[in-house]
Structures are given as C-alpha cells and as structure tokens.
Amino acid sequence: MAKNLLKNPYxxxxxxxxxxxxxxxxxxxVEPMTDNAVASYFCTSHKLCLKKQVIILLQSGYDAAYLDSAPEVTVRDWYATRHDCGGVYRLTVSLLNENREVIATFKPADVTVPAETTWTQVTHTFTGYGPGLRFISFEHGGQDNKSWKGWYGIRVTGSSVTIPPKP
Structure with a gap:
C-alpha cells in the first residue's frame, strides 16, 4: 500500500x-475537529492563506529508475466551510524534475464554496507525464468570501500525495 508522502496533513x-x-x-x-475522527484541520482567514510542502522523492524511498517509469501520482485533499461563511479554495500540485522545473501541474480553477459545505474531497491522478520526476510541490489554502476578520475561511485537512511502491 502506498504511504502518504505529505507530513503533518491534519x-x-x-x-x-x-x-x-x-x-x-x-x-x-489549526483548530480541533469536533464532529469527526480527524483530530484537527487547518483554517484560513479573511485574506489569502496558502501553505506548501515540497516532497523530495529520492529521500522518500523511491529510486530514479522507478520515478523515470512515470508511476501514478495520486493527490487528495479535503476542504469545507463554516456554517455561517463561505470561502474560496485553491489547490496547485506540480511534478518537478531534478532542477525543480515543472513536468506536469494540476491546478483546478479556484472553487467558490458556499457556507455550510460539508467536507468535500478533491482527487487527481497524474499519469503519462514522462521521465524525470524527482520532487512534488503541493500547495493549498484559500480565504473566506465575506472578508470577516477572524478565521471564517476555508478549512483543509487530510491532504495526501501517494505513489505506489516499486513492484
């Protein structure tokens, strides 16, 4: 089974x-979760909040030959809003070569999310992107859509990036 390559996803x-x-x-x-098995989530504010991790694949147990075979890379993320305020959710995931140049990118349009949106999962699988993968950049976040001071923006949690183990 593929392990989550992102650290501290909750x-x-x-x-x-x-x-x-x-x-x-x-x-x-970071706020505690009150109605789920997940312990906590990240919460954005009234102005844009983005956070990023760059995964170094050669330090994560993958060798260059396997990465050059272009294994599937699956990305998952969860987002939600508060009961009283909507928000805007943003996600950008890029596959990078050894010089940290972009090989492929998944960047859906920003999602305007109404108030009271329950946890929603976004998922994408990269395939057929060719050789050279060495790093993965994962960046997500957002903000509220009413410009309320405080933490009324998008919530994100349970993010993951997985690559199957070498057969």
Missing amino acids: GDDDFSNWELTQNGGDKWI
Whole structure:
C-alpha cells in the first residue's frame, strides 16, 4: 500500500513541515475537529492563506529508475466551510524534475464554496507525464468570501500525495 508522502496533513504538529507561502489577514491557525475522527484541520482567514510542502522523492524511498517509469501520482485533499461563511479554495500540485522545473501541474480553477459545505474531497491522478520526476510541490489554502476578520475561511485537512511502491 502506498504511504502518504505529505507530513503533518491534519495539523497535529501545528505547521511543522509546511511553508506558509501566503499568510494573510489573521493568518493560518489549526483548530480541533469536533464532529469527526480527524483530530484537527487547518483554517484560513479573511485574506489569502496558502501553505506548501515540497516532497523530495529520492529521500522518500523511491529510486530514479522507478520515478523515470512515470508511476501514478495520486493527490487528495479535503476542504469545507463554516456554517455561517463561505470561502474560496485553491489547490496547485506540480511534478518537478531534478532542477525543480515543472513536468506536469494540476491546478483546478479556484472553487467558490458556499457556507455550510460539508467536507468535500478533491482527487487527481497524474499519469503519462514522462521521465524525470524527482520532487512534488503541493500547495493549498484559500480565504473566506465575506472578508470577516477572524478565521471564517476555508478549512483543509487530510491532504495526501501517494505513489505506489516499486513492484
């Protein structure tokens, strides 16, 4: 079974392993989950909040020959809003070569999410992208759509990037 290559996908260790690339408004926070088996989630503010991880695949147990065979790379992310405020969700995942140049990118249009949206999963599988994969950049986040001061923006949790183990 493929393991999740992202570290700290639920915010259990606050923001360790994440680079805060945009930290607008009242900034990112981690909040406890009250109605699910997941312990916590990341919460955005009234201005754009984005966070990123870059996965170094050669340090994650994959060898160059296997990566050059272009194995499937599956990305999953979960987002939701509060009961009283909608938001905008953003996701960008890029496959990078040894020079950190882009091989392939998954960047769906920003999603405007109404208030009271329950947890929604987005998923994408990269295939047929050719040789050279060495890094994966995963960046996501958003903001609220009412510009309310505080943490009324998009919530994200349970993010994952998986590559099947070498056969």
